[in-house]
Amino acid sequence: MITLYDVASKYPRGQTWSPNVWRVRYILDFKGIPYTIVPVEYYDIESTLKGAGIGTTGRRNDGSDLYTVPAIVDPKTGAKVSDSIKIALYLEESYPDTPSLFPHNTSALHQAFFSNFYSSIAPIWVTIVPRIPLVLSERASVWFIDLRSKTLGKPLNQTDPVGEPRKELFRKTREVFATFDGFYEKNGGGQFIMGNTPGFADLMIAAAIQGLKVWGEDSSEWRDFCTWDRGRWTQLLEAVVRCTGDQNE
Ligand SMILES: N[C@@H](CCC(=O)N[C@@H](CS)C(=O)NCC(=O)O)C(=O)O
Incomplete structure (x- = not known):
């Protein structure tokens, strides 16, 4: 295994x-x-x-x-x-006998689509990284804060943007999601980018959405995000969870 x-x-x-x-x-x-x-x-x-x-x-x-x-x-x-x-x-x-991540030979399209999505939302991780210590064990959290403060060049707890820059970051991130919502809208129906057929890009986007939960599922950030694009993103996450099932033993 x-x-x-x-x-x-x-x-x-x-x-x-x-x-x-x-x-x-x-x-x-x-x-x-x-x-x-x-x-x-x-x-x-x-x-x-x-x-x-x-x-x-x-x-x-x-x-x-x-x-x-x-x-x-x-x-x-x-x-x-x-x-x-x-x-x-x-x-x-x-594992060629398992469901393909790239149905109908769409490897290039799926990878390009996801790569564009991921680089476009990259700035938002600055709001996630300072929250990671909260989900780690105490020793790991000390280690993480030390390492990231060194690589980021300032204390980790000073890296999360506040005020207008924070609002602007969320506005821009929302625009990126809206652009991708527009692509999903053109899928001919269904919840995945290829309609009813899940593929690589859907799974990768769902994984990114999982990462945003580090804000905390009770946070205003997560609750607001759940409303973006008529709830498209949490629905996509649910659809991915439904089509995957947990093989962890
Ligand atoms: N490009 C890598 C990134 C993986 C990554 O950054 N993983 C983090 C945990 S989420 C890690 O292991 N970091 C170790 C470190 O920074 O020392 C991938 O896609 O797998």
Whole structure:
């Protein structure tokens, strides 16, 4: 069975806050591939992945190696893969008898669509990152605050925009979602970008929406977001949850 390394949190076992990990979970669930989750504290990610023989996904600002979750080990093929998009493509290729993420040969379109969506909403994560320590264990939260304050060049609790810049950020993010709502509107009916057929872009967007829940489901940000585009985004999330089912064991 596939092992999926996740970042440990205060969430109940089997749940995650990380949009990157949600991407892989939705894909495994959608394809019906069983997996087991190994939660790893933030400060242990590097040593755990190194120990499992999983490679880096990049470099930190200071030039040191960066190890990230999600990462998977697949005993069926011996593959060890990190980076959510690489994992997605690996699963698509290695499990050809499962539902395709790219029906009717739409790999390029799905990837381009999602890539555009993701880079367009990227500025909003500045409001999520300072809230991540709240969902981590105490030690991991200290570690995270220290690391992010160093990489961001100021204390993490001073990075969340306030006042007019915050309003402007939300206005712009809402416009991005409205643009993508316009694309979904042209799908000929159904909740997914290809109508009634779910695909890669829907799962990836749902994972991003999961990430926004780090605001807190009782927060004014999340409650407001749920009203955007006539509730399109929470409905998409529900539709993705319905078509995936949880294969985590
Ligand atoms: N591009 C990567 C990003 C993954 C990522 O940033 N993961 C975070 C957890 S959500 C991580 O492991 N960070 C480790 C660190 O910053 O030390 C992907 O899509 O998988």
